[in-house]
Amino acid sequence: MFQILDIKGGLVSEDPDLDKELLKEMYWWMVYARMADDKALKLQRQGRMGTFPPTTGQEAAQVGSGLALDKEDWVFPAFRELGTYLLRGIPLENMYLYFMGDVRGNIIPKNINNLPMYVPVSTQIPQAVGAAYGMKLRNKKNAAVCYFGDGATSKGDFSEGLNFAGVFNTPNIFICQNNQWAISVPRKKQTASKTIAQKAIAYGISGILVDGNDVLAMHVATKEALEKAKKGEGPTLIEAFTYRLRMHTTADDPTRYRSDEELKEWESRDPLIRFKNYLKNKGIWSEDWQKELETKAEEMIKKAIEKAENIDPPNPEDMFIYMYSDINPVLKEQLEYLKKMISTKEIEEDSEKIEGGFP
Amino acid sequence: MTQMNMVEAINSALKAEMEKDESVLILGEDVGKDGGVFRVTDGLIQKFGEERVIDSPLAESGIVGFAIGLALYGFKPIAEIQFMGFLWPCLDQLSSHASRIRNRTWGRYSVPLVLRAPYGGGVRALEHHAESFESILAHIPGLKVAIPSNPYDAKGLLIASIRDPDPVVFLEPKRLYRGIKEEVPEEDYVEEIGKAKVVVEGEDLTLVGWGSMIPKILKARDLMFEKGIRAEVIDIRSISPYDYATVHSSVEKTGRAVVIQEAPRTLGFASEIIARLNDNEMLNLKAPAFRVTGFDIPFPYYKMEHWAMPDVDRIIKASRQVLKW
Numbered sequence: 001m002f003q004i005l006d007i008k009g010g011l012v013s014e015d016p017d018l019d020k021e022l023l024k025e026m027y028w029w030m031v032y033a034r035m036a037d038d039k040a041l042k043l044q045r046q047g048r049m050g051t052f053p054p055t056t057g058q059e060a061a062q063v064g065s066g067l068a069l070d071k072e073d074w075v076f077p078a079f080r081e082l083g084t085y086l087l088r089g090i091p092l093e094n095m096y097l098y099f100m101g102d103v104r105g106n107i108i109p110k111n112i113n114n115l116p117m118y119v120p121v122s123t124q125i126p127q128a129v130g131a132a133y134g135m136k137l138r139n140k141k142n143a144a145v146c147y148f149g150d151g152a153t154s155k156g157d158f159s160e161g162l163n164f165a166g167v168f169n170t171p172n173i174f175i176c177q178n179n180q181w182a183i184s185v186p187r188k189k190q191t192a193s194k195t196i197a198q199k200a201i202a203y204g205i206s207g208i209l210v211d212g213n214d215v216l217a218m219h220v221a222t223k224e225a226l227e228k229a230k231k232g233e234g235p236t237l238i239e240a241f242t243y244r245l246r247m248h249t250t251a252d253d254p255t256r257y258r259s260d261e262e263l264k265e266w267e268s269r270d271p272l273i274r275f276k277n278y279l280k281n282k283g284i285w286s287e288d289w290q291k292e293l294e295t296k297a298e299e300m301i302k303k304a305i306e307k308a309e310n311i312d313p314p315n316p317e318d319m320f321i322y323m324y325s326d327i328n329p330v331l332k333e334q335l336e337y338l339k340k341m342i343s344t345k346e347i348e349e350d351s352e353k354i355e356g357g358f359p
Numbered sequence: 360m361t362q363m364n365m366v367e368a369i370n371s372a373l374k375a376e377m378e379k380d381e382s383v384l385i386l387g388e389d390v391g392k393d394g395g396v397f398r399v400t401d402g403l404i405q406k407f408g409e410e411r412v413i414d415s416p417l418a419e420s421g422i423v424g425f426a427i428g429l430a431l432y433g434f435k436p437i438a439e440i441q442f443m444g445f446l447w448p449c450l451d452q453l454s455s456h457a458s459r460i461r462n463r464t465w466g467r468y469s470v471p472l473v474l475r476a477p478y479g480g481g482v483r484a485l486e487h488h489a490e491s492f493e494s495i496l497a498h499i500p501g502l503k504v505a506i507p508s509n510p511y512d513a514k515g516l517l518i519a520s521i522r523d524p525d526p527v528v529f530l531e532p533k534r535l536y537r538g539i540k541e542e543v544p545e546e547d548y549v550e551e552i553g554k555a556k557v558v559v560e561g562e563d564l565t566l567v568g569w570g571s572m573i574p575k576i577l578k579a580r581d582l583m584f585e586k587g588i589r590a591e592v593i594d595i596r597s598i599s600p601y602d603y604a605t606v607h608s609s610v611e612k613t614g615r616a617v618v619i620q621e622a623p624r625t626l627g628f629a630s631e632i633i634a635r636l637n638d639n640e641m642l643n644l645k646a647p648a649f650r651v652t653g654f655d656i657p658f659p660y661y662k663m664e665h666w667a668m669p670d671v672d673r674i675i676k677a678s679r680q681v682l683k684w
Contacts (some may be wrong), residue, residue, distance in 0.1 A: 063530065074432070106463050114463055115431070120455045126421045127456065129427020130436070137384075137410055138435075144428070156448070160421030167416055322462045323501055325524040326551060328600040 001220055002210040009271045009277025010195040014101045016220050020284060023288040026067060026215050027279060028293055030059040030272050035297045036092055039305070040099065044250045048309070052099045055082040055246030057213075060271030062147075062179050063087060064150060064218025067237070068226055069145060069218045074113040074135075076146040078121070084147065086115050092163070092304035100308055103318075122152035125161030125174065132170035132235075143229040145222075151182025154190050154198065163239065166203040171229035173222060177212060179244035184257035197239035210243040212240030215259075243269070290316040318344060346358070363470050364642040366536045367401050368374040369374055369475075376548045377407050378613040380435065384519060386413035387422060387439030387475075397477060397536055404543035405660065419445055423452040424475065430470040431460070435521060443478035443530065444487035444658075450495075458501030477533035477619050478506075480668055483661040484533075487659050490658055491571075491622040494631075496528050497599035503527040504599040508535065508573035510543050512596060514551030525550060532571035539574070547576040555602035557609065561589035564681055565617035567606060567632060569595040572619045572669060577672035579598045590678065596629050605634055610636060614645035615681045624652040646684030648679045 006012045037056050043049040055062070062083030069075070075088060085095060089112050098105025098117065106116035118124040128146035135142050152158050153176060165172045176196050180187045193199055200207025206228070210221045218240060225236035243266040248252045254263075279285035320335040321327055327335070363371065377383045380681045384407075385400055391414035394401030396677045415422050419440055426436035440446045441595040453474070462467045478556035480489030495502045505520055506515035507529060556571070559580060568576045571618070573594050591609050595601055610616050616636060618629035628651040637646045659667050 076428075103463055104465065106467075107465050109466050110467070115468070116454075120451060123420075123424060123451060123455055126424025126452075127428035127431065129421075130430075131426035131432040133425065134429045134432035134434050157420055157424060157451075158420075160416070160418035161424065163416055163418065164421050164425055168413075318389070319462075322465050324461070324503075328681070329604070331599045 001211055002211045002217050003214050004216040004220065005214045005278055007274055009274045010283065015214055018216070018219070022067065022280070023279060023284060026063055026219070027275060027285070028082055029063045029067070029087045030215065030275065030311065031293045032297045033059050033063065033170060034272060035294065035343070036086070036095075036301055036304075037082055039301050040096065041246070043096070043305070044099075049096065049099050051249050051251050052103050053080045054244070055080050055248045057243050057266065057270070058177055058179055059083045059217035059220055061175070061212035061240035061242045061274065065175055065216040065222040065240070067144070068222035070220050072113065072132050072140070073146045073226070074115075074128070074142070074146060076115050076124040076131070077117055077119040078124065078152070079119055080149070080150045081147050085114070088112055090114060092300060093307040094174055096304055096308040097311065102308075102311065102314070104197055104311065122148055122155040123155040124148065124159075125157050126164060128174075129161050129164045129170050129172055129276045130166070131164070132172045133168055134172055134187050136168075140311070141230045143173055143226050145173045145175065147175045149178060149182060150176060150178040150180070150183070150196060152176070153196050156328035162200070162203040162235075164207065165235040166205045168297065169232070169234045171232075172235035173225045173229060174235065175222070176237065176239050177242055180244050181244060181248065181254075181258065183248040183252055195239060197237060200237040205237060207237040207239070209239045209241060212242030213269050213274065215275050239316050242271075245270075252253050296350070360542040360544055360553065362540045362618050363510045363514075364505070364540050365510045366397060366399050366514045366538045368514040369517055369531065370403075371523070371543065371636055372403060372514045372547070373400065373403060374406065377411065378401065379547070380409075380517070382433060383435045384411040384413065384429070385437045385439065386415050386426060387532045388415060388417050388441050388461045390414060390439050390565060395439060397533065399475075399531075400411055400439065404411075410419055416602050419542045420448040420452055423449040423457070425458050426474070427452060427470050430526075433475075436477060437473040437521060439474040440474060442490075443476045443492065445478055446492075452499045453496070453502060453526070453635045454499045456674070458499050458519070461525065461662060470526045471524045472526050473517075473529055474608055475531060475678060477536070478530045479532050479534055480588045480664045481534040483664070486660050489664065491620070491653065493530055493598055494622055494626060494628045497628060501526070502529065503552055505597045506530045506532065506570040507596065508594050509539060509605050510534065510541050510571050512542055512550050512556075512594075515548050516552060516596065518547050520637070522551060524604070527552065530570065534571050535574065536562050550596070552597045553600040553602055555596055555605040556594045557605065558592040558594050559590070560680050561591035562613060563589045564617065565591045565593060565606070565609040565613045566617050566619065566674070566678070566680055567593045568619040569598060570647065571621050575620055575669065576674060579671045579678070582671065583593040583675060584589070585680060588678070588682065589632045606632060606636070607639060610640050611643050615645075615684075616648040617651060617674065617677045618648065619651045619674055621653050621668055623655045624650065627652055646681045649681050651677045
């Protein structure tokens with residue numbers, strides 16, 4: 001397993017000596033993602049947000065890889081990539097909005113090459129390969145980066161997508177955040193393979209097992225894979241060996257399926273603590289700086305919640321007008337019906353007065 | 360103008376659009392060197408190269424997912440699924456993604472792909488090669504579904520599908536691939552998706568159908584005409600969105616309707632048209648509208664396929680019942 005930092009933040013291989021500003025940026029996004037995640041969990045528990053999949057514990061995998069990308073690279077996410085989502089420039093209020101049941105959270109700002117969250121598992125993989133093929137045809141030196149979990153590797157689209165990528169030698173990076181659990185099913189029940197990274201061999205592409213809780217290792221591995229892809233040397237499957245410290249989503253109870261010992265063991269490998277220690281050893285981290293980051297994050301989170309909770313309510317039109325590039329007569333008629341029903345809405349005590357039926 | 364059959368007309372549409380727009384590309388199993396199992400893409404790899412006419416690995420969901428990615432990136436992919444019976448693995452990609460990305464991102468992303476698949480029976484094909492499940496596709500909001508019944512419409516509708524900014528499933532009645540030849544312009548032209556066509560006018564009853572059923576309906580119409588019955592024939596051509604207005608005008612005039620489909624009976628598209636007639640034409644109808652359909656069975660292997668498909672006789676019998684009412 002490729003690793004640069006041990007669980008205490010000490011070096012186990014050569015220090016990549018990344019730029020100080022980049023190191024600071026990495027830590028910032030990890031702190032921001034962790035705090036935004038904690039807040040989302042609280043909002044969900046207060047009934048201010050719907051079902052939500054916490055990202056806590058996986059920040060290094062997301063931030064380390066995400067900061068290796070160029071702006072022009074494309075990201076095809078799953079649904080637990082808050083860190084990558086934020087560092088790409090998608091406002092936090094979009095993510096909050098989305099989990100508050102508002103489709104407007106899915107509107108990705110025009111200049112960001114990110115797809116919105118994918119809820120079906122693994123279906124984004126062949127799509128990322130198609131986009132990468134397009135990049136190749138247009139002679140762009142970019143890549144399509146696709147995130148998914150260990151559960152996704154059991155599905156057909158994982159196999160079909162990686163196979164296409166190998167056959168067409170596309171500039172793809174596949175990042176499997178192996179967080180050890182697909183809801184209640186452990187990684188060992190997903191596949192009999194010793195590692196997920198080794199599955200790359202079957203598709204004739206590169207594969208690497210990386211400590212997903214080591215932000216430096218994730219960054220270096222992703223950077224190398226991207227350089228390779230952009231030189232036309234083919235796709236890479238990166239297995240980020242990590243752990244989801246919270247539930248799959250707020251709808252499940254992880255104490256039913258995993259042990260306290262396991263959780264404690266992984267808490268000791270927390271990616272934030274390990275990276276903080278590394279920064280401390282470098283003289284970059286200080287109590288004051290930590291406070292500064294936390295204050296900034298708190299303010300940003302507060303603003304994001306305000307924006308998300310105070311957005312204008314959507315209109316019924318919005319359900320219909322974006323279905324096709326032009327609204328067709330069938331939908332126009334259905335929209336008119338709904339509008340009429342809304343505008344005349346009242347509960348008739350006398351059922352004889354109720355006129356039913358579609359126009 | 361040249362005499363073309365449907366295969367040649369579709370090929371001509373593909374060639375014209377690929378020449379015109381370099382973002383148009385084709386992918387699917389055997390579409391390149393082999394020219395497609397029905398030779399629909401014949402000669403295109405020689406003309407446009409293997410980067411734009413892509414012989415893909417054998418993976419239907421992968422093909423559609425890959426096409427979605429290309430479309431998101433700004434290409435106009437035309438994916439071929441060899442037979443509609445093999446389209447099932449694509450439903451996840453079609454219904455979870457292609458059909459809804461525009462709506463779920465409020466227009467930030469769209470998927471202008473075309474998915475072509477031959478459908479229907481009557482060519483003594485293998486099992487799983489003769490399905491008609493167009494209603495299932497039309498039931499997915501956000502897809503468009505077009506079905507031509509002749510070479511001229513095939514070319515015009517396919518060009519419209521390729522130029523359409525939304526995902527279009529283009530179903531080709533394979534039994535009609537080579538049977539009919541007609542004048543088809545060499546140059547490009549567009550037939551609007553979502554517009555039905557009155558193929559023959561008449562006053563006594565309205566026969567509605569699409570794709571593979573149209574030649575049978577026309578044959579039935581001719582035989583009835585000899586007995587003095589003047590049926591109006593409507594080719595729906597596009598079942599999502601569909602042109603109810605044309606059906607309405609016709610039934611307003613005739614007061615009687617028979618809807619004919621090759622697909623299984625229950626929850627087929629004929630049921631939709633008839634439900635709509637109930638909603639709108641109660642005062643115009645002189646008789647209940649009837650359906651002539653396939654049965655709720657898997658399409659049978661070929662010794663029995665002639666029983667499964669509506670034929671001229673069944674169309675005439677249903678018309679008689681509607682007329683007798």
